[in-house]
Amino acid sequence: MFILSVAALLATPARANEHAPAARLTVVPDGEQLFDLMTGETTLPDGGTIIDTETGVELRAAWIRYVEGERIEARDAVADIDAGRISTPELTIDVPALRAEATAGVTLEREGLTVTADAATVLFAPGLVRFDAPTSEQPLMRGAALLLVAHSGDAVLLGPYAFEDGPLTLQDDREDARLQLRPTRAEDGSLRYRAANEVDADLWEELEPIR
C-alpha cells in the first residue's frame, strides 16, 4: 500500500502552519495508482480514501487525482466534514486555500438537515458551507442559497426562498430576503429550527466569506 501525506483538510490556518501537511493526510487507494513524473499528478482510477489523521475528515471517492500540496480532484465523492456528510459527483479541493468546490450537484446530510443543491462551496478553515439553489426535504425549504456554519448548524436562507415548518410556509420573493435558521433540540431529542427573517449581526458577519 502506497501511503502519501498531502495538505491538511478542515484544519485551522494556524494549525496548517504549525504542522507539515504531509504529516496529516493518509491516502488509501482501492486499486492501482498512477504517478505522472512530468506533472507530479497521482491518479487513483479505482478510487480510494483520503483521511485527515488530525481532524478525522475522510474523503471517499470512486476516482481521485491529486497533486501533492496543491489540489485534489475526486469523482463520486463522499466526504465527512464538521458540517455533515457531503456527497457529490465531482469535488475539487484547493489544498493551499483549504477550499472545496462541488459544481455538479451536491447533497449534505447532517442531523436535522438534508440539503441538495446545484453547487456548494466549502471553506474548511472557518468551517462554512454555501449551497447554491438548495432544496431540502428536512426541513422543507428552497432558496437562492443556503449559508451554513458547520460547527453550530446555524444557517441563513437567501431569497427568494420558501421555508415550511408544520402548517406554516414562509416565503419571500425578494432577492435581498434572508431567513435565519437556528437548530434547537426538542424535548423528544429531535432537532427543530427557529426561523427569523432578520439575521443576527454576529452570524451575518461570520458568514461574510461565503455571502
Add this chain to the structure above:
Amino acid sequence: MTRPSSAWTAPTPSRRRSAAHAAAVHAAAWMTLLLLAIPTTSAFAQGDAESPADFAPFGAAPYDLAPQALALATPIGAPCAAVGGEVRLAGVGNARFDRIELDGDSGDARLWGGVCIDATIVGAVLRAEEVRIFDLEGDPRLQVEDAVLDLGAWRLAVRRLNGSVTALTLTEVHLLAPGLIGSAEAGSISADGAELSGAVLATDAWLFQAERITVAAEVITLHAPVAVPCRCDRPRYHLSGSEARVRFEGGDATLLRPALHAASLRLPLGDRFDLVGGELDTAVPLRIRADRNLGTVVEWHARDARGPRLTLGTVSEPSRGPLLDLQIEGDGANVRLQHDPRGPVLTASQRHELHPRLAVTGFSEANLRGARALLRSGAHLSASTPRASLPLGGTDGLVLSAQLRATLGAELAAEPVSDGGLGPAGPRFPASLTAELRLPLAAAGRLALDAELEGAFTPGTLPPIPAEAGAWRGSYTLRPSYQVSVPVAGSELRFSAAYLRHAPLGVGPFAFDAVSERSRLSGEATLAGKPFGVTEATASLRAEWRLAPEPPGPQRLGASASVTVPLGSGFRLQASLASELAGLIGGPDGADWWQAGLNLQGGADLQADARVRFGVTDGVLRDADLAARVPIDLPVNANDPNALQGVRLAPYLAADFAPWLRGEGPPTLSAHGLRVRIVDCCGTVTLGYLRDGDGTAFEVGVSLPDLWRDGRPPEGPVDPGDLPEDWPDRYGDEP
C-alpha cells in the same frame, strides 16, 4: 409608534348640519303617533314597555379609536399588499409582515411590523402591528392586540383578538363603515360569520343598541334592537323591534316588527320600518288626509311588503263612517275590498302571461256604490306588438315608430239599481285596438298620434235591451299632438298643442261604459331661462278650448310667471304671479259666465310669504284675498343641550276684502293657521293647522338630527404628514 390623536365626539347643537342634509320632514311621523297613541293605546302600555329614561345608549363602550386610528387610513376591504415576506398558514390564509420569528420547537410564531393576514377561513382581512400564533403543530391559536379586521364590507377595530384560528374571540370591538360607527363589548368570528354582543351602532341619524349583532357581507343584523333618533342623553322616545338589518353604505336600516316606546307606552307599528338616512322612509301607519269625496280621512295602515295591505279608518263625507281597504297581491293575482259610507267595492283579478306580449286576465268586480251598482266577471285576452320603427326616407332620416295593442274579452255584467229594481244583465264581448304613432322631427319637434277604437257586443240582456240602446256600442279616440322646444336668446321656449276627439259609436244597454263626447283643443307655451344672469324666470300661457260637437262648457285660459332671485347667504326670493280665466261662452241663454283669478306670491327661505288673490265672476268682484305668514322666534335656553334649542311660531292669516271693496261691509277672515317648529335634542318637530274655505288641514312632521364625528374619516385622502416615517407599507397599497 406615534399615533395621531383622533376622537369621535358627541355632537353639539352648533355642529349640526344644515337642514338640507338633515332628515326631511314627514307629514305624519313620530309626533302623530305620540299624540294619537297616548289617549288611545292604554292597552299597549304593558308588558315589555321600557321607559326611555332607562335607555342609555352610550353606556356600552367609549368612542375611543385612537389605538386603531392609523389603520383607518386603509380603505375597507383593501387586500394585503403583495410585497414583502409572506407566510401561509395551512387552512387559515396568508400573512404579510415585516418581521417573523418561528420557533419550530415550541410551535409558536411571532409576526410584527405591518402584519396583514388574509384569513380566508373566516373571510376576513386582519391587520395589526403584531400577531402571535401558538401551537402550530396542534390547533393553532392567535393572539393579537389592537387589530383591524375587514369582514365583508365592514371594518372591525378590535382591542384584543385571540383563540383558535377557526373560532376567534374579540374583545372591545368598534365597527366602522361609511355612514356607520358602532362599538361592542365582545364578539366572535368563525367560518359561520361574526357575532358581537353588547353593541351600539350609530348612523348619521339613528342610534341602535342590541344585545347581539351578526355581521354578514353586506348586512348587519341586530337582534332585539332599540333605536333612537338622536344622541341625546335621555331620549324621549325610541323604537324597538325583533330585528334590525343595517345595510352597507349609508347605514340604511330596516326594523322588523317595530314598536314605538314613549311615555311608558308601547305602540306596535306593523311588520317593518325602513330607516333611510334621517328619514322615516315608510308608509307611516297613521295618516290624516283630505279627500275630495270622503272629506277628512283618518287611516291606519298595516303593511307588509310580502303580505296583505290593510287600511282601517274613518271618513267624514258623505257621512261619518268606517273605512276599510284590504288588498292582497301575489303571483299575478290581486284581490281588493274597499268599503266606505258610499258602499263596498270588491275587485279580484288574475293575470296569466302566455307570452311576453300575450296575456289572459280573469277578473270579477262588485261595485255597490251609487244608485246603479255594477257586477262584472269575465276574462280578457290582451296582446301588443313591439314598438316598430319605419324609416320614411328623406334627407332628414325620419323614422316613424308605432305600437299596437289589442284586447278581446268575454264577460257577464249586471247593473242592479239601488232601490232593488232590476237593471240590465247579460253577456258582453268587448274588444279594443290601440295605436301609438311617434314621429320625431329632430329640432323641429315631435308629432304624435294616439288612437283607440273600442266597442262591445251584447247579444241580449234581462230585461231586454231598451229601444234607445243597441247590441253594439263603441267609441273612438283620436289625439294628435305636437311639441317642440326652441332656444330663444339664451332661454328655452317650449310649445305643445293637442287636439282630443272622443266620441261614442252607438249606445249600449249598460251605463258604466257610456262615453262622454269630447272635442277639445289645448296648448301651452312656456319660456324659461335666466334673463338676468343668476335670476331664474319662467312664464307660461295655457289654453283649453271646447269645440263642437262637445256640449258647451267652460273655456279656460291661464297665465303664470315666476322669478327667483338669489339674495346671498343662501337665501332666495321667489315671486310668482298666476292668473286663470274661465268662462262659459256660447252656452244656453243666460248661462254665460266668466271668472278670473290672480295670485301673487312672494317668499323666501325665511318662511315668510305673502299672497294676493282676486276672483271676478260675471264682472263682480267675488274674492279679494290678502294672506301673509310671518315667523316669530321665541327665546330659548340654547346653552342647555337637553333643553329646547328653538321654537318658531308662524301664524297665517288671510282676509277677504271683496265685501269691503263692494261696499257691503268690513273685510272677513277667510283663512287662518299656525305652524309651530320646535327644535330639541332629538330632532325638529313641526305642528300646524290651516283652516280655509275647503276645511281644516293639519300638518305634523319630524326632522331628525344628524350625528357628527370628529377626527380622521374612515375613508378618504390622508395627509402623509400625519403618518410616522416608519409606517409599514403592509397595510395596503395606499396607506
